[in-house]
Ligand SMILES: Nc1ncnc2c1ncn2[C@@H]1O[C@H](COP(=O)(O)OP(=O)(O)OP(=O)(O)O)[C@@H](O)[C@H]1O
């Protein structure tokens with residue numbers, strides 16, 4: 053029902069727009085400029101008043117009607133449901149609805165049939181009520197709006213405010229979801245820190261949450277907090293990210309300079325799409341490239357010069373991750389470098405500067421803020437990357453800065469903590485939220501720094 | 515068509531240029547892609563004089579100016595034909611080093627384009643890349659004299675280390691002039707250097723041009739007839755990519771031979 057009502061309201065909006073506009077035109081008479089707002093704004097005004105309240109109501113109704121009906125059924129069938137536990141009640145309601153509105157029914161019985169009848173009758177009442185209410189609201193809105201249309205009515209202001217309200221609502225959705233996610237992270241983390249002290253988590257150097265339950269009989273809690281030391285994860289993350297960025301930053305940046313200032317248009321027109329393909333390779337593919345090709349190669353090379361290299365190493369993961377983010381760094385910096393105005397380059401050339409002098413001393417300084425934020429974005433990406441690490445660097449939480457050893461990262465541990473069936477209140481699973489929170493804080497700091505840098509150096513050229 | 519033929523142009527030139535020729539353009543044609551922007555321009559620029567290029571908007575003044583230090587090389591679709599020589603050496607020859615050429619032929623652009631650096635660094639840029647200064651105090655001196663000659667020093671002497679882009683449009687333009695003269699080029703090309711300046715700053719720049727004339731060769735594009743008359747010794751009138759008249763500034767302004775020039779300088783062009 054709701055979809056039809058929405059469709060009808062859209063039609064009402066279109067009609068309202070046309071009627072409103074022609075009303076405005078006739079109000080203006082021969083002199084269009086006597087209108088305060090152009091006719092289209094009057095049309096928009098009528099369309100909005102006639103349709104939007106109804107649309108909002110219908111959407112809310114659709115969201116809430118199901119719950120209301122459920123609770124009515126629960127209270128109607130209170131006696132029958134009293135003997136069931138929670139999953140059973142849910143199954144009962146599900147089946148009743150399936151009988152009423154079609155769907156896969158678990159099994160039928162007489163009570164369910166009665167509940168289904170109740171659902172059906174409620175649904176038809178609800179539909180009719182909604183239809184009537186929406187029709188009344190739409191009509192009221194429409195006639196009110198039509199009565200306001202006149203030469204002096206400021207429809208433009210109304211429409212502009214409405215547009216702004218829509219934009220605000222959209223950004224509110226994005227902001228609220230973010231806040232919601234952060235809050236859930238925070239609350240779960242607080243629960244974790246009730247079990248494991250913050251200090252032990254942040255500064256402990258032993259990470260083996262899997263052992264928290266192995267053979268832990270009763271009084272494990274004290275011991276447990278010792279196995280949640282996150283330092284090895286952060287050093288692992290740091291090590292791999294560092295290797296990745298050491299690979300990606302110079303390669304990406306220099307290729308970007310080549311692309312932007314040296315390469316001819318023909319090369320660019322080929323290279324850009326190729327880069328997009330590179331950027332589109334799934335990280336799993338990079339992962340097995342790392343695990344099957346790069347890691348053994350490093351190991352062979354290390355052994356040939358007498359180093360002991362574990363078969364999974366931070367170096368392998370870092371190198372491949374670096375290669376993975378090269379296109380990212382490259383295309384972001386390429387855009388930034390391209391956006392440095394040609395007039396600055398001309399100014400430098402006209403002084404008798406060579407191409408490389410111009411790039412080094414004029415273009416790069418001017419593009420610096422953009423390049424820095426490109427690099428920081430690339431770092432965030434490397435920090436968040438999981439697949440390559442799982443496949444090439446392993447799962448062992450070693451506290452080491454030796455790139456030839458196996459390490460693990462925050463994201464990898466989050467995955468391993470949550471894989472499999474576990475109840476969501478053990479320290480082990482809650483640890484994942486704490487790790488997520490720390491990761492979030494780190495990425496946030498990076499982004500804030502990036503924003504700062506950009507702000508500080510912005511508007512230096514124009 | 516009453517455009518001058520090559521022969522006539524040469525005749526006129528030989529009669530009135532006492533100074534030796536610094537830059538000489540022969541049959542210069544410029545194309546932007548398919549579109550031709552300059553048609554067989556023949557123009558000699560005498561040493562240590564000011565040559566003004568005038569003409570209606572879009573007639574190719576900037577294009578011609580940019581040929582003289584090969585700035586057109588930076589435009590992919592631009593193609594230059596003909597000969598342009600600096601001290602009798604064709605600057606479009608293969609063995610010419612563009613970088614060196616541009617160090618000898620400096621340029622001030624139509625739109626001010628200071629680097630996103632401090633005022634000091636903007637001017638120090640050229641001397642540094644050409645290794646013209648030995649010590650820090652030398653550099654400071656170069657910066658100060660350049661700013662002074664461009665008539666900007668008093669306004670900025672307390673904020674030499676603030677961003678050059680923070681200056682007003684007119685100040686930026688004078689900064690660009692200071693930047694160009696800091697490397698002491700032999701020729702200075704100026705593309706409407708005063709279009710963003712107030713009368714006082716304009717007077718300063720004109721004074722500077724007059725002063726520079728003793729040592730440098732100057733080519734200036736201007737839309738102000740008064741300015742052309744005030745600062746230049748030779749004036750060239752362009753129209754639709756053609757050089758229609760060239761001559762002694764006094765002659766051009768008092769007794770132009772070409773009808774278009776006459777209309778243009780008396781403001782009846784249209
Ligand atoms: N980069 C370019 N690409 C294509 N065409 C160009 C380019 N620069 C200039 N032109 C064309 O060449 C012609 C001459 O332009 P030019 O800039 O030399 O004019 P101008 O005399 O300097 O004009 P103004 O007085 O307005 O600065 C114009 O028709 C212009 O459209």
Ligand SMILES: [Mg+2]
Nearest residue numbers: 575576624705
């Ligand atoms: Mg111009």
